[in-house]
Amino acid sequence: MVIIKTVSPHDDPLGGQLLAVQKAAYAVEAELIGDDRIPPLHESLAELRARDLLWLAAFDGDAGPAGAIAWAESSDELDIDRLVVAPSMARRGIGRALVEAVLARAGGRRVVVSTGRDNVPARRLYEGLGFTLLGETEVIPKLWIAGYALVS
Template sequence: MAELKLAEGDVPAFVDRLLPLQREAYAVEAALIGDDRIPPLHEDKSDLSSAGLCWLIEVDGDRVVGALGYRTDDGVVDLDRLIVDPSCHRRGIGSRLVKRALAEGPRVTVSTGRENAPARRLYESLGFAHRGDREVIPGLWISEYLHVSDDPAKR
């Protein structure tokens, strides 16, 4: 497998490959949390292109098997979305992408569905600390996490 890093301006070339993968991945999360009101599940090409994200992408041949969209603000990296092809779950793709994102800054934040146990386990196994839960819309709860680098050179 190969990895790519896309700047925000490079995203339109990958939208046709990212959008179906995003929908498949978020359909799995929707089933896990019992709620399909997850915003990325309902995005179209325009929404995805204009989301203002940089991307880390993992490909297998010409097939995108995983992607992580993030933004950086004042040195804090916010992992906006992690998507992995459901047929490729449990192969370390999500873990590799998050580990690469940790190199982008000393403080990294992420949110996931409170009932998404696999995602919560992933973030906790990589050293993210659970900061609390928040109801983003009535009945839809997310868990928020923070990772602070233990490398003094990154702080």
């Protein structure tokens, strides 16, 4: 049974565990999109901790995090900054559960997220949850993202 709880990358050893899951998950996305220039893939623990984000993590048993989601929020919007699932835990509903947990906190605010344009599993997840495609943007040469929004 997966348990979702509020976490902080500032806690040890959790911060390092979150970073490891993040790097593994973004390595999979890099393969899917054919590009490894995804900034969180190359982030250090210090850089991860320096981000002003709120975090939830999913735990399956006593092992480290199976996945995590981080977001920033304002009075009118939640911006999902990252959603990561350990590759060994993929396709078990962990990503969906994490996004749903953030949506439950939105309280009517708009929720935005972006993912690699060619990351079909992530796009299916967001579209399946009712997100609407805002558009596709070339953020750096030959690296495209798809932006989504949902009004809860």
